[in-house]
Amino acid sequence: MFKILVNAWKIPELRKKILFTLFIILVFRFGSAIPVPFLDIGEAGIINAQESAGTFMEYLSMMTGNAFNYGTIFAMSITPYINSSIIMQLLTVAIPALERLQKEGEEGRKKIASITRWVTMILGTLQSTAYFFYLRNQGYLLTSTGGGAYTGFWAVFQAIAIIATFVGGTALIMWLGEQINDKGIGNGISIILFAGIVSRIPTLLATLYSPTPGVGYIARGGAFWVLSPLAGVILLLMIAFIVWMDNAERRIPVQYAKRVVGRKMYGGQSTHIPIKVNMSGVMPVIFASSFLSLPPTIELFVSNPSDRWKTFFSVFTSEHWAYTIIYFLFIIAFAYFYSSIQYNPVEMANNIRKNSGAVPGLRPGKPTSDYIAKILSRITLLGALLLSVIALFPIVFSQVTKLITIGGVNYAMNISLGGTSIIIMVGVALETAKQLESQMMMRHYKGFLD
Numbered sequence: 001m002f003k004i005l006v007n008a009w010k011i012p013e014l015r016k017k018i019l020f021t022l023f024i025i026l027v028f029r030f031g032s033a034i035p036v037p038f039l040d041i042g043e044a045g046i047i048n049a050q051e052s053a054g055t056f057m058e059y060l061s062m063m064t065g066n067a068f069n070y071g072t073i074f075a076m077s078i079t080p081y082i083n084s085s086i087i088m089q090l091l092t093v094a095i096p097a098l099e100r101l102q103k104e105g106e107e108g109r110k111k112i113a114s115i116t117r118w119v120t121m122i123l124g125t126l127q128s129t130a131y132f133f134y135l136r137n138q139g140y141l142l143t144s145t146g147g148g149a150y151t152g153f154w155a156v157f158q159a160i161a162i163i164a165t166f167v168g169g170t171a172l173i174m175w176l177g178e179q180i181n182d183k184g185i186g187n188g189i190s191i192i193l194f195a196g197i198v199s200r201i202p203t204l205l206a207t208l209y210s211p212t213p214g215v216g217y218i219a220r221g222g223a224f225w226v227l228s229p230l231a232g233v234i235l236l237l238m239i240a241f242i243v244w245m246d247n248a249e250r251r252i253p254v255q256y257a258k259r260v261v262g263r264k265m266y267g268g269q270s271t272h273i274p275i276k277v278n279m280s281g282v283m284p285v286i287f288a289s290s291f292l293s294l295p296p297t298i299e300l301f302v303s304n305p306s307d308r309w310k311t312f313f314s315v316f317t318s319e320h321w322a323y324t325i326i327y328f329l330f331i332i333a334f335a336y337f338y339s340s341i342q343y344n345p346v347e348m349a350n351n352i353r354k355n356s357g358a359v360p361g362l363r364p365g366k367p368t369s370d371y372i373a374k375i376l377s378r379i380t381l382l383g384a385l386l387l388s389v390i391a392l393f394p395i396v397f398s399q400v401t402k403l404i405t406i407g408g409v410n411y412a413m414n415i416s417l418g419g420t421s422i423i424i425m426v427g428v429a430l431e432t433a434k435q436l437e438s439q440m441m442m443r444h445y446k447g448f449l450d
Contacts, residue, residue, distance in 0.1 A: 021184035032067035045069035065196030073169035084119035124170035186432040280338035288330035335384035345373040
């Protein structure tokens with residue numbers, strides 16, 4: 001990967017795109033540090049000041065590059081746009097009008113992109129409003145000169161200013177992502193998400209190795225020097241596992257018959273249809289995380305929930321055993337849903353038959369489509385199980401380490417850089433590297449294949 005970056009840097013046009021992408025990331029990081037007016041959160045942030053640290057709130061902080069923790073203008077980050085994209089993908093399958101738009105080519109995709117932006121703004125407004133109510137209930141709003149909360153007109157003005165700033169930050173970061181798509185390298189949304197996750201790593205390491213007892217994620221003691229290197233080894237193994245999973249594929253052999261067109265003969269060759277084991281990428285994990293984030297988002301609106309509601313909301317925290325089971329089932333379900341969108345066995349079988357091809361040992365038509373459907377079902381299940389291992393391992397590992405007690409000291413370890421974050425980081429890095437490779441090959445860069 002480093003060799004690819006070095007070779008890409010030598011091409012002036014690609015160098016400009018890389019520098020432009022880095023500039024957008026720099027703007028994103030500046031916006032993540034600018035506080036919203038009328039808020040008084042302080043240096044500790046909201047995550048360290050409440051008991052649910054390490055759960056949904058910390059997950060949002062990770063996805064937003066710590067902007068959510070300090071209430072900055074990019075506190076919503078790119079999550080509303082991701083959620084709106086998910087919703088539009090679901091609606092495209094369910095609503096025939098949107099499905100027709102998707103098949104209309106470039107113009108149809110532009111209309112869907114425009115609808116996605118409007119849905120993003122609606123979701124951004126809802127999430128910003130929920131976030132405002134949470135900040136108000138927790139006492140993070142700036143008070144009047146007399147020390148009390150604003151009332152009347154000033155309270156309404158304060159609410160509108162805070163929510164509008166959050167929504168404006170959502171629109172701006174969506175625009176920045178589109179600028180990367182047009183003038184930079186890689187997928188803009190993925191790059192911004194990647195930058196937000198990576199920016200949190202130094203803070204997490206500083207917290208992990210904090211010398212103050214009770215501050216670090218690992219309790220101080222003799223076992224610290226055993227568990228801490230173990231976390232680094234586990235992280236490297238997870239990255240290697242994700243890279244292997246991303247490159248793994250199942251190949252369906254296809255034999256094409258010979259045919260004569262004019263004076264030339266075509267076909268008569270054996271090839272294959274590659275089907276990736278992880279065909280849906282990180283999308284099932286993001287889908288599952290988005291659905292599981294709905295109850296905690298609703299909880300932000302509730303100031304004093306009853307005991308029954310507290311019990312219900314506690315199920316959707318990563319520390320609850322039911323959360324792991326629901327998360328696992330959602331990943332499996334969304335993996336099958338996403339693969340059904342990407343691959344149509346009947347259409348694949350028809351395309352093979354139209355090109356005078358056939359799968360060895362199978363008749364064209366329904367037998368071929370049934371065979372492809374069976375292969376897709378098995379590969380989807382395998383890919384979903386592998387994704388589940390990566391996504392759920394940090395949760396299970398943190399729960400297991402809570403059981404480790406030596407000399408009356410509990411050595412609980414919370415791997416804050418969860419499986420979802422690692423999958424996103426590695427996936428974005430691989431995707432960007434592949435895009436750089438393709439652009440260098442288009443320019444016939446001689447040193448690339450050396």
